[in-house]
Amino acid sequence: MRAALLFGPSDLRVVDRATPTPAADEALIRVVRFSPYGTDVGVYLNRGGRYVQSYPVGIGADFGGVVEAVGNEVRNVRAGDRVTALALAHCGRCANCRAGRTNVCLDPAMLNAPRQVCAQEYTCVTANKLAVLPAKVGFENAAMLGGPVVALNALGQLAPPSGATVAVLGGGAMSWGAVATCKAKGFHPVSIGGIGRRGHLAGLVGAIEVFPIGAHDEDASERVRARYPQGFGHIIETTATEWGLKQAIKLSAMSGRIAVTGGGPLPALGWDLVGRELVLSGVRAGPGQGEALAMIAAGVIDLKPTMTHRWPLERCAEAFAALTGPGASEVGRVMIDVTDA
Ligand SMILES: [Zn+2]
Structure with missing residues (x-):
């Protein structure tokens, strides 16, 4: 072979x-x-x-x-x-x-x-x-299927209320899967990250708004905060990078919950967690293969x-x-x- x-x-x-x-x-x-x-x-x-x-x-x-x-x-x-x-x-x-x-x-x-x-x-x-x-x-x-499987696990942990806005950090395979899954579950995904065309593809699978970046490590938080002054109560971080973790914390609302799929050393954030009572939730892939396949079969997810x-x-x-x-x-x-x- x-x-x-x-x-x-x-x-x-x-x-x-x-x-x-x-x-x-x-x-x-x-x-x-x-x-x-x-x-x-x-x-x-x-x-x-x-x-x-x-x-x-x-x-x-x-x-x-x-x-x-x-x-x-x-x-x-x-x-x-x-x-x-x-x-x-x-x-x-x-x-x-x-x-x-x-x-x-x-x-x-x-x-x-x-x-x-x-x-x-x-x-x-x-x-x-x-x-x-x-x-x-x-x-x-x-x-x-990996993206939807991760996203279903993340959404299970974040437990956003029906119809909530969910921020998805990233501009890649996992983030597009997460955006499509959020949309399929009736949430309103906002995509933050991705350079060039990668910053816009989330719009094709259900993002209500996209915030591409111009370069790796560009801080988009002020631009996003101008549109969403309270920040986001529910965030899925898909980049597994320090950039993504920092952006997630900066963009989190009071008592926000952040699903973390990977990444290096956490940025100094002890007081950020305490000051806003943030919850970081680790997401290790997920077991939701059957649910993701059923959603694709039903036509609500198509990547x-x-x-x-x-x-x-x-x-x-x-x-x-x-x-x-x-x-x-x-x-x-x-x-x-x-x-x-
Ligand atoms: Zn076992």
């Missing part, structure tokens, strides 16, 4: 590799579509040295595909099923898993389990991460308008070069055609 492998930071090559064989608890998937998001870009660059320990290594997590074969313990999917997968491994047996909170599985062995890889024609995935696609969900929205580029697997390196190069601000969601639908 053909597989995109990283041989070093920013060194992605499509090479021949043996088709894998599924273990007893795994399914062999033929990958149809793969759409990279921020974590994949982090892996590609090995940003901060925290993603890759040894090369060569595969890449990609969010995909739509078809089950080709299953290991002998697998009962939840069978050959021919159209599927997508959660990025996080979970045991399926602990108290949290049994309560449906598989993203905070209590089994320590699952905490740092590797993500699946999907920028290759075939991949093996632990079957309990798989969800069967409803008939109305296409492979492309399935390959962009295809954020797609701007498409490449075949053989040209996967061009996709990552575009996502990280000088023209990246003009690149929205990228779709990789891995095999034929």
Whole structure:
């Protein structure tokens, strides 16, 4: 089979590799579509040295595909099923898993389990991460499911009242997914961040207002505060950066709640938290795969308008070069055609 492998930071090559064989608890998937998001870009660059320990290594997590074969313990999917997968491994047996909170599985062995890889024609995935696609969900929205899954977890924690305005910080895959999900849930999303075209794509999936920025690290808070003087009671921070955390805190209303998806050292904020009684809530992906798929099937979430580029697997390196190069601000969601639908 053909597989995109990283041989070093920013060194992605499509090479021949043996088709894998599924273990007893795994399914062999033929990958149809793969759409990279921020974590994949982090892996590609090995940003901060925290993603890759040894090369060569595969890449990609969010995909739509078809089950080709299953290991002998697998009962939840069978050959021919159209599927997508959660990025996080979970045991399926602990108290949290049994309560449906598989993203905070209590089994320590699952905490740092590797993500699946999907920028290759075939991949093996632990079957309990798989969800069967409803008939109305296409492979492309399935390959962009990470954003809605994160957003559903964030909204569950923020618990905004019906019809509330929700600020979404970012201009990328996760933020467009969050904007679309907020809109689908009846909230009013305001998008803050994103340079160039990336700052405007949120408007295509339901943002009531967009505040693009002109450069990385530009402080948009005064401009936004001029329009929303009270700040926002509910904020989803999707950039996983210090910029995003700082903006979120500056833009938070009194008693505001902020969903945090990642990021480095928190800016000095002890007194900010106390002075406005802010609540920061960590969001570790999410368990809401089924709900997100149902919303796509119902037609209330559709992320295809954020797609701007498409490449075949053989040209996967061009996709990552575009996502990280000088023209990246003009690149929205990228779709990789891995095999034929
Ligand atoms: Zn568990």
